Amino acid sequence: LALPLHAQFAGSSPKRELRAVWLTTLNGLDWPRTRATSTRSREQQQAELCQTLDALKEAGFNTILLQTRVRGTVLYPSDIEPWDGALTGAIGEDPGYDPLQFAIDETHSRGMELHAWVVTIPCFKVAVARQIGAKGVLRTHPELCLKHGDTYYLDPGQPATADYLVGICHELVSRYDVDGLHFDYIRYPENAAAFPDGQTYRKYGQGRKKDEWRRDNITSVVRAIYKDVKALKPWVRVSCSPVGKYDDLARYSARGWAAYSTVHQDAQGWLRDGIMDLLCPMMYFQGDHFYPFAADWQERAYGRTVAPGLGIYFLHPRERDWEWGVVQRELCYLRQQELGGQAYFRSQFLTDNTKGIYDYLKQDFYTHPALMPAMTWQSERRPDTPTLTARQRLQGINEHLEWQPVEMDGTPCRYAIYASRTTPVDTERGEHLITVTWDCHYTYNLLSSTLYGLHLAVTAVDRYGNESEPLP
Numbered sequence: 001l002a003l004p005l006h007a008q009f010a011g012s013s014p015k016r017e018l019r020a021v022w023l024t025t026l027n028g029l030d031w032p033r034t035r036a037t038s039t040r041s042r043e044q045q046q047a048e049l050c051q052t053l054d055a056l057k058e059a060g061f062n063t064i065l066l067q068t069r070v071r072g073t074v075l076y077p078s079d080i081e082p083w084d085g086a087l088t089g090a091i092g093e094d095p096g097y098d099p100l101q102f103a104i105d106e107t108h109s110r111g112m113e114l115h116a117w118v119v120t121i122p123c124f125k126v127a128v129a130r131q132i133g134a135k136g137v138l139r140t141h142p143e144l145c146l147k148h149g150d151t152y153y154l155d156p157g158q159p160a161t162a163d164y165l166v167g168i169c170h171e172l173v174s175r176y177d178v179d180g181l182h183f184d185y186i187r188y189p190e191n192a193a194a195f196p197d198g199q200t201y202r203k204y205g206q207g208r209k210k211d212e213w214r215r216d217n218i219t220s221v222v223r224a225i226y227k228d229v230k231a232l233k234p235w236v237r238v239s240c241s242p243v244g245k246y247d248d249l250a251r252y253s254a255r256g257w258a259a260y261s262t263v264h265q266d267a268q269g270w271l272r273d274g275i276m277d278l279l280c281p282m283m284y285f286q287g288d289h290f291y292p293f294a295a296d297w298q299e300r301a302y303g304r305t306v307a308p309g310l311g312i313y314f315l316h317p318r319e320r321d322w323e324w325g326v327v328q329r330e331l332c333y334l335r336q337q338e339l340g341g342q343a344y345f346r347s348q349f350l351t352d353n354t355k356g357i358y359d360y361l362k363q364d365f366y367t368h369p370a371l372m373p374a375m376t377w378q379s380e381r382r383p384d385t386p387t388l389t390a391r392q393r394l395q396g397i398n399e400h401l402e403w404q405p406v407e408m409d410g411t412p413c414r415y416a417i418y419a420s421r422t423t424p425v426d427t428e429r430g431e432h433l434i435t436v437t438w439d440c441h442y443t444y445n446l447l448s449s450t451l452y453g454l455h456l457a458v459t460a461v462d463r464y465g466n467e468s469e470p471l472p
């Protein structure tokens with residue numbers, strides 16, 4: 001396994017940093033391209049995901065945000081909502097395997113995390129409502145649905161909406177070993193002033209101003225889900241992608257598009273109140289629309305993680321044809337200001353190497369792997385140091401290491417492997433990290449030019465991100 005030797009970037013790659021990508025399954029935009037209608041096409045669908053994961057791992061990513069609840073449809077066998085049509089070409093049709101379980105297994109086998117991306121408030125277009133069938137929310141809970149423009153939405157003002165979304169998240173977290181839940185569109189829709197919730201407001205408003213009532217409604221949904229998830233599995237990281245500008249700043253206007261005042265999304269308040277672990281604000285902007293608002297998110301992170309989302313799709317000539325330098329400057333700013341990392345929308349524009357972004361990340365920006373930021377507000381206990389159980393030469397030129405599995409709170413740890421020319425290996429330096437794995441073993445070539453003469457160390461990393469003392 002290659003140890004990056006870009007000396008000019010040594011030390012610039014932090015040890016802890018979220019490096020996430022949104023993997024979009026809506027209409028198969030990022031995956032799947034092939035419909036699973038036979039054994040052969042199902043295998044091809046799985047192979048496509050593996051190829052994407054290989055490319056993202058190779059470029060240094062550590063987190064996959066997989067769109068799991070799409071628009072009132074899902075990517076796993078659910079008791080609540082029907083199968084998404086991107087899997088087979090038909091809504092409600094079983095693809096013959098569990099895509100979410102497959103994605104978790106393949107992501108974990110590459111040492112990365114999988115966060116289930118859940119689109120919350122929007123349901124589906126009015127034009128396709130009939131195709132959703134008897135299992136769709138419009139049939140099972142019509143009282144929760146409102147038509148706004150060409151789309152049905154859940155009504156955040158109905159208390160039962162929070163219960164419905166808690167049920168979906170509970171099903172996901174209880175059945176699957178996801179590392180996180182990532183909420184998209186956990187807000188009121190565009191043109192919120194015209195959202196037809198007047199009857200709900202009259203019933204539940206209780207004298208509050210409508211803007212405040214709406215913000216309280218979204219916050220109540222967030223709080224209910226967070227509480228349920230943490231009671232189930234406190235290590236599951238709860239995150240969301242709010243609108244990219246929180247609100248107007250003293251010197252810069254949000255120009256009519258802000259999380260707090262436009263779509264009633266108090267995302268900074270969620271960090272302050274401890275009901276969100278991570279924010280990936282959708283900062284698909286440039287210039288004065290980006291930098292002062294990124295600083296605002298960082299200044300009001302309340303000790304939690306903020307990793308802005310970058311709209312790399314705007315690099316494409318068919319989108320806005322941004323020059324490459326726009327994104328490059330934003331990346332360098334986020335790292336210089338020590339934000340919690342970066343997220344990218346969306347995967348295809350990375351793996352297609354749009355304007356060279358994949359090459360830049362792989363060769364120059366993500367020169368070393370990175371651990372996730374630790375959720376120290378959830379737990380600060382460090383796992384036990386791994387115990388070496390075997391160290392042997394294989395065929396003379398390979399060395400094989402094995403260690404005893406380490407668990408925390410009944411869940412297995414991952415392992416970080418470090419290498420340096422000095423001993424003991426300084427595991428606090430990000431440039432010494434060479435790989436992260438769920439395996440309890442590691443084999444390397446003693447004559448490899450990148451590892452020749454280097455000393456190794458292994459640490460255990462629990463699901464909260466806390467790290468043990470190293471096994472030298």
